[in-house]
Amino acid sequence: xxxxxxxxxxxxxxxxxxxxxxxxxxxxxxxxxxxxxxxxxxxxxxxxxxxxxxxxxxxxxxxxxxxxxxxxxxxxxxxxxxxxxxxxxxxxxxxxxxxxxxxxxxxxxxxxxxxxxxxxxxxxxxxxxxxxxxxxxxxxxxxxxxxxxxxxxxxxxxxxxxxxxxxxxxxxxxxxxxxxxxxxxxxxxxxxxxxxxxxxxxxxxxxxxxxxxxxxxxxxxxxxxxxxxxxxxxxxxxxxxxxxxxxxxxxxxxxxxxxxxxxxxxxxxxxxxxxxxxxxxxxxxxxxxxxxxxxxxxxxxxxxxxxxxxxxxxxxxxxxxxxxxxxxxxxxxxxxxxxxxxxxxxxxxxxxxxxxxxxxxxxxxxxxxxxxxxxxxxxxxxxxxxxxxxxxxxxxxxxxxxxx
Amino acid sequence: xxxxxxxxxxxxxxxxxxxxxxxxxxxxxxxxxxxxxxxxxxxxxxxxxxxxxxxxxxxxxxxxxxxxxxxxxxxxxxxxxxxxxxxxxxxxxxxxxxxxxxxxxxxxxxxxxxxxxxxxxxxxxxxxxxxxxxxxxxxxxxxxxxxxxxxxxxxxxxxxxxxxxxxxxxxxxxxxxxxxxxxxxxxxxxxxxxxxxxxxxxxxxxxxxxxxxxxxxxxxxxxxxxxxxxxxxxxxxxxxxxxxxxxxxxxxxxxxxxxxxxxxxxxxxxxxxxxxxxxxxxxxxxxxxxxxxxxxxxxxxxxxxxxxxxxxxxxxxxxxxxxxxxxxxxxxxxxxxxxxxxxxxxxxxxxxxxxxxxxxxxxxxxxxxxxxxxxxxxxxxxxxxxxxxxxxxxxxxxxxxxxx
Numbered sequence: 001x002x003x004x005x006x007x008x009x010x011x012x013x014x015x016x017x018x019x020x021x022x023x024x025x026x027x028x029x030x031x032x033x034x035x036x037x038x039x040x041x042x043x044x045x046x047x048x049x050x051x052x053x054x055x056x057x058x059x060x061x062x063x064x065x066x067x068x069x070x071x072x073x074x075x076x077x078x079x080x081x082x083x084x085x086x087x088x089x090x091x092x093x094x095x096x097x098x099x100x101x102x103x104x105x106x107x108x109x110x111x112x113x114x115x116x117x118x119x120x121x122x123x124x125x126x127x128x129x130x131x132x133x134x135x136x137x138x139x140x141x142x143x144x145x146x147x148x149x150x151x152x153x154x155x156x157x158x159x160x161x162x163x164x165x166x167x168x169x170x171x172x173x174x175x176x177x178x179x180x181x182x183x184x185x186x187x188x189x190x191x192x193x194x195x196x197x198x199x200x201x202x203x204x205x206x207x208x209x210x211x212x213x214x215x216x217x218x219x220x221x222x223x224x225x226x227x228x229x230x231x232x233x234x235x236x237x238x239x240x241x242x243x244x245x246x247x248x249x250x251x252x253x254x255x256x257x258x259x260x261x262x263x264x265x266x267x268x269x270x271x272x273x274x275x276x277x278x279x280x281x282x283x284x285x286x287x288x289x290x291x292x293x294x295x296x297x298x299x300x301x302x303x304x305x306x307x308x309x310x311x312x313x314x315x316x317x318x319x320x321x322x323x324x325x326x327x328x329x330x331x332x333x334x335x336x337x338x339x340x341x342x343x344x345x346x347x348x349x350x351x352x353x354x355x356x357x358x359x360x361x362x363x364x365x366x367x368x369x370x371x372x373x374x375x376x377x378x379x380x381x382x383x384x385x386x387x388x389x390x391x392x393x394x395x396x397x398x399x400x401x402x403x404x
Numbered sequence: 405x406x407x408x409x410x411x412x413x414x415x416x417x418x419x420x421x422x423x424x425x426x427x428x429x430x431x432x433x434x435x436x437x438x439x440x441x442x443x444x445x446x447x448x449x450x451x452x453x454x455x456x457x458x459x460x461x462x463x464x465x466x467x468x469x470x471x472x473x474x475x476x477x478x479x480x481x482x483x484x485x486x487x488x489x490x491x492x493x494x495x496x497x498x499x500x501x502x503x504x505x506x507x508x509x510x511x512x513x514x515x516x517x518x519x520x521x522x523x524x525x526x527x528x529x530x531x532x533x534x535x536x537x538x539x540x541x542x543x544x545x546x547x548x549x550x551x552x553x554x555x556x557x558x559x560x561x562x563x564x565x566x567x568x569x570x571x572x573x574x575x576x577x578x579x580x581x582x583x584x585x586x587x588x589x590x591x592x593x594x595x596x597x598x599x600x601x602x603x604x605x606x607x608x609x610x611x612x613x614x615x616x617x618x619x620x621x622x623x624x625x626x627x628x629x630x631x632x633x634x635x636x637x638x639x640x641x642x643x644x645x646x647x648x649x650x651x652x653x654x655x656x657x658x659x660x661x662x663x664x665x666x667x668x669x670x671x672x673x674x675x676x677x678x679x680x681x682x683x684x685x686x687x688x689x690x691x692x693x694x695x696x697x698x699x700x701x702x703x704x705x706x707x708x709x710x711x712x713x714x715x716x717x718x719x720x721x722x723x724x725x726x727x728x729x730x731x732x733x734x735x736x737x738x739x740x741x742x743x744x745x746x747x748x749x750x751x752x753x754x755x756x757x758x759x760x761x762x763x764x765x766x767x768x769x770x771x772x773x774x775x776x777x778x779x780x781x782x783x784x785x786x787x788x789x790x791x792x793x794x795x796x797x798x799x800x801x802x803x804x805x806x807x808x
Contacts, residue, residue, distance in 0.1 A: 054732030054740045054756075085728060085740070087757050120725035121758040230729055307711070308803055315804030321524035324489060325634055328458030336458045336489070352458075353491045354525040391804075396797050399712055400719030 004166035004260050007174070010145030013163030014174040014199035016040040016241030020139035021151025024132030026080030026118070026125055032151035033079045034129065036101070036136045037195055042111060043239035044201075045072035046208040048215040050232035056083050057090035058114045059233060061098075065113065070204035073111040075195055075235055076101045077152050078129060079180075081122040082191065084230040089123050100130055104137045115233050117154055117180065117191035149178040152193055156180050160271035164260050168244040168253050173200045175257075177264045181272030191231040192219060194268055200257055201240035203248040210258050211236045218265035221297060221386040222273040223305040234265075273387040274370075278394030282370035282387060283313055287327075289340075289375075290382035295332045297384030299377065302330035304388030313371055314390035318362035320348035327375060340376040344368070408570035408664050411578070414549030417567030418578040418603035420444040420645030424543035425555025428536030430484030430522070430529055436555035438533065440505070440540045441479045441599055446515060447643035448605075449476035450612040452619040454636035460487050461494035462518045463637060465502075469517065474608035477515040479599055479639055480505045481556050482533060483584075485526040486595065488634040493527050504534055508541045519637050521558055521584065521595035553582040556597055560584050564675035568664050572648040572657050577604045579661075581668045585676030595635040596623060598672055604661055605644035607652040614662050615640045622669035625701060625790040626677040627709040638669075677791040678774075682798030686774035686791060687717060691731075693744075693779075694786035699736045701788030703781065706734035708792030717775055718794035722766035724752035731779060744780040748772070 012019050017039055024034040047066050049059050065072070076097055083090045094114050102109040116124065139147070149159040163176035179194035202210070215234055240246070247253050274282040285303045290296040303309055306326035312319040320341050327339065341349040344365040346357045365371070416423050421443055428438040451470050453463050469476070480501055487494045498518050506513040520528065543551070553563040567580035583598035606614070619638055644650070651657045678686040689708045694700040707713055710730035716723040724745050731743065745753040748769040750761045769775070 052729065052732035053734075053736070053738050054728045054743065085725070085753070085756060085758060120729070230732065307799075311800055311803035314800065317804070321489070324458045325456065325524070328456035328634065329454075330457075332457070334457050339458065349489070352489060354489055391800055393797055393800050395711075396715055396718065396795060396800060399715030400721070400795075 003256070004164045007163050007165045009163045009176060010149060010161040010178050011037055011176040011195060011197040012142045012145040013176040014197045014241070016199060016239050017197045018140040018142050019144035019148040020136050020141060021144070021147035022132055022136045022139055024078070025128045026078055032147065034132050034136050035077045035148040035151035036140060037075045037148055037197065038105060038140055039073050039197070039237055039239040040241065041239055042071055042073050043237035044204050044207050045070055045113065046211040046236050048211060048234040050229060052230055054085065054230050056116055056231040057086060057094045058083055058116050059231060061094045062113050062115070062233065062235065065110065069110070070208060072113050072237060073107050074101060074105055075113045075115065077115040077193065078124060079152055079154055080118040081116065081124045082118045082120045082231050083116040083124050084120045086121065086123045093124050093126055096126060097129065100133055104133050113235055115193055115235065117152065117193055117231055120230060145176065145178060152178065152180045154180065154191065156275055158275055160268050160275070162264055162267045164264055166256055166260055168256070171242055171244045173242045173244055173257070174198070175260050175264050177268050179268035179272060181275050191229045192272060193231070194219065194234045194265070196234070196236035196261070196264060198236065198238040199240065199242040200238055200244060201242070201246040202238045202257065203246065206247060206254060207236070207238050210261050213258065214262040214265040217262055218269040221301055221384070222269045223301060223386065223388045270387050273389050276389035277398045278392040279389030280314065280392055281390055283373065283389060284370050285373045285375070285386045287375045287377065288383040289338070289378040289380050290332060290334070291380040292382040293384050296382040297386065299327050299330040299332050299375065300384050300386035302326050303373065304386040307391055310388065310391035313366060314392045316363045316366040318343050318346065318348065318359060318366065320354065323373060323375070324349060327377065334377040338378050342374040344372055407660070408568045411567050411569045413567045413580060414553060414565040414582050415441055415580040415599055415601040416546045416549040417580040418601045418645070420603060420643050421601045422544040422546050423548035423552040424540050424545060425548070425551035426536055426540045426543055428482070429532045430482055436551065437483045438536050438540050439481045439552040439555035440544065441552055441601065442509060442544055443477050443641055443643040444645065445643055446475055446477050447641035448608050448611050449474055449517065450615040450640050452615060452638040454633055456634055458489065458634050460520055460635040461490060461498045462487055462520050463635060465498045466517050466519070466637065466639065469514065473514070474612060476517050476641060477511050478505060478509055479517045479519065481519040481597065482528060483556055483558055484522040485520065485528045486522045486524045486635050487520040487528050488524045490525065490527045497528050497530055500530060501533065504537055508537050517639055519597055519639065521556065521597055521635055524634060549580065549582060556582065556584045558584065558595065560679055562679055564672050566668055566671040568668055570660055570664055572660070575646055575648045577646045577648055577661070578602070579664050579668050581672050583672035583676060585679050595633045596676060598623065598638045598669070600638070600640035600665070600668060602640065602642040603644070603646035604642055604648055605646070605650040606642045606661065607650065610651060610653070610658060611640065611642050614665050617662065618666040618669040621666055622673040625705055626673045627705060627790065627792045674791050677793050680793035681802045682796040683793030684718065684796055685794055687777065687793060688774050689777045689790045691779045691781065692787040693742070693782040693784050694736060694738070695784040696786040697788050700786040701790065703731050703734040703736050703779065704788050704790035706730050707777065708790040711795055714792065714795035717770060718796045720767045720770040722747050722750065722752065722763060722770065724758065727777060727779070728753060731781065738781040742782050746778040748776055
């Protein structure tokens with residue numbers, strides 16, 4: 001199903017989208033901090049949100065909005081203040097953001113989705129945001145994706161962006177995405193945000209299904225430190241401007257779109273894991289042989305999140321014991337006599353028994369980026385992949401050294 | 405129910421127990437590495453074992469043995485080699501250890517339980533163990549607990565030991581315990597072992613129930629790095645040598661014994677958390693207001709295990725955002741509007757809203773040991789406590805710097 005190619009343009013690669021990012025003064029640094037993504041026409045909209053019991057006001061707002069009607073035309077996102085744990089003020093501010101943005105764009109307030117990232121407990125500096133809004137609207141352009149990708153960052157080191165193009169019949173269909181990750185140098189900042197645009201025409205129900213499925217295999221399979229944020233949010237728009245036939249049921253076109261969408265999300269998720277705090281490499285853990293894919297994904301995620309394993313990778317130590325131990329505690333039953341572990345091309349364990357291998361060469365392999373770990377835990381057909389990063393001194397430094 | 409006092413003597417404080425520890429040469433360092441605990445008469449025995457799918461041979465052996473008959477007279481424990489992931493050799497070695505120990509003590513092989521800790525994938529140096537066995541039997545004494553507590557350590561910095569005494573009628577009843585924790589300076593070492601002795605007479609079924617209940621509130625509530633070992637094991641003997649009436653059903657005596665047992669396990673568990681790798685302080689997280697105790701324990705454990713929270717404590721940062729975020733992702737539903745968070749005496753959050761507090765003084769409080777965090781998440785009657793330690797540079801150093 002991979003009859004697509006990567007193209008430039010991020011969220012403005014699909015037809016009928018414009019984006020922009022400006023410095024509204026919300027970040028003390030003066031960097032870009034206010035992003036706007038707008039579709040020329042109302043788009044089908046779907047979302048996936050943090051499962052945390054402690055949520056930012058914008059998360060509850062967007063979830064309710066999309067529950068009422070799966071449809072939107074604009075996404076406003078600020079960095080600097082997370083608008084989480086801000087009580088009633090926070091709820092009012094989200095409504096105000098939607099109203100002001102709608103007025104500037106001359107659309108209905110209901111057509112605006114809102115996301116935030118930054119310091120928890122701080123309300124948004126609404127006066128600055130209001131002053132900057134006409135400016136960001138003015139800047140909207142079909143080349144504006146990189147600006148927007150920059151404006152949603154907190155302490156990420158690089159922007160995360162991708163776009164793919166395929167054909168349905170003889171017409172191109174495109175999906176683009178930008179994301180930010182878990183750079184938490186400043187305490188209380190901890191957000192995964194991803195915005196996806198698509199110019200296909202899809203039914204709302206199918207679009208939500210596709211987004212949930214893609215998130216499960218991508219954003220839900222990365223781990224930097226196991227902490228889930230108050231503001232995590234994935235929003236996806238599909239505006240039909242490709243003028244291809246509407247996709248309303250499972251079939252070849254739906255499968256192509258699903259595969260592209262999953263690929264876009266995996267690309268962004270891997271970029272976030274690689275840019276994890278203090279990370280020196282990306283780790284990919286591939287698991288097979290479980291009864292179903294869910295079980296394989298769970299084992300992969302448990303290994304990718306193991307502090308002992310992450311420390312070993314930072315130390316360039318081909319430590320199969322920690323991989324086996326993490327697999328064993330994932331909560332998925334398997335026979336240890338069938339356990340097979342490979343690090344790159346080095347077979348470390350077969351039939352549950354440690355194998356002789358060239359430790360120096362295997363340690364050398366761990367200088368590579370990415371590091372790939374492969375496990376088979378039985379004879380089932382289930383498989384799954386997870387991504388993470390190593391645990392370095394810098395993680396502790398970044399997260400401990402801000403003292404009040 | 406706390407009508408007991410702490411007494412010296414560890415596992416040999418209860419009547420009818422002897423213990424010893426010798427250097428068998430299993431550890432390269434030449435330190436004590438072979439421990440033996442023996443009851444004068446056959447004792448009721450119960451156990452709690454690692455839930456990992458990857459287990460040491462001794463774990464499977466003990467679980468099966470106790471399943472067949474809840475009864476034992478001796479516990480042999482070696483440090484140095486974990487006998488995990490050692491295939492058929494490992495299974496044979498456990499049987500040999502039981503047989504040799506039984507012969508030296510002149511009891512049945514079935515009366516011997518076996519535990520191991522050390523490097524995963526390494527079989528036990530059986531020749532050295534066999535040579536040392538007569539010596540450890542010879543050393544057995546009613547003052548031998550501290551020697552045994554020493555011999556089960558791997559890279560722990562201190563021994564963990566306690567004994568309590570209460571009265572049933574006018575006769576003393578005693579429970580003693582020793583444990584080792586998660587000092588994993590050498591990679592692949594990661595074991596929690598705890599051995600408890602008691603001189604009360606208890607029915608096997610009730611004793612297993614009591615042990616499971618105590619483990620749930622103690623060892624299952626500590627976290628150093630979230631990694632569960634292949635060798636984790638809690639074994640408890642009750643030999644009836646207190647000559648107090650047999651406890652066969654729930655009543656005042658059973659409640660007293662349960663409370664003492666839980667206290668012994670909590671003491672050992674806290675000692676393990678405090679001695680966690682690289683730890684500079686013990687953290688106690690108290691949660692209340694959930695529908696049941698299980699939910700409260702889960703939230704407490706999630707906070708105590710959060711890398712972001714642990715880093716903040718190491719950095720002496722009174723970071724309520726990370727506490728709230730960790731509580732929110734524990735998987736227990738609650739209304740964030742009811743969230744209350746206190747650090748020592750500093751109220752950081754009330755009704756889900758950040759409170760003003762003296763940050764310098766709160767940061768100062770974090771120089772204390774232990775650090776106590778208190779949460780209320782609702783109006784339920786559930787409560788639970790968990791213990792952990794902070795995340796320091798030394799954790800990463802200890803676990804990364806051994807390179808092959």
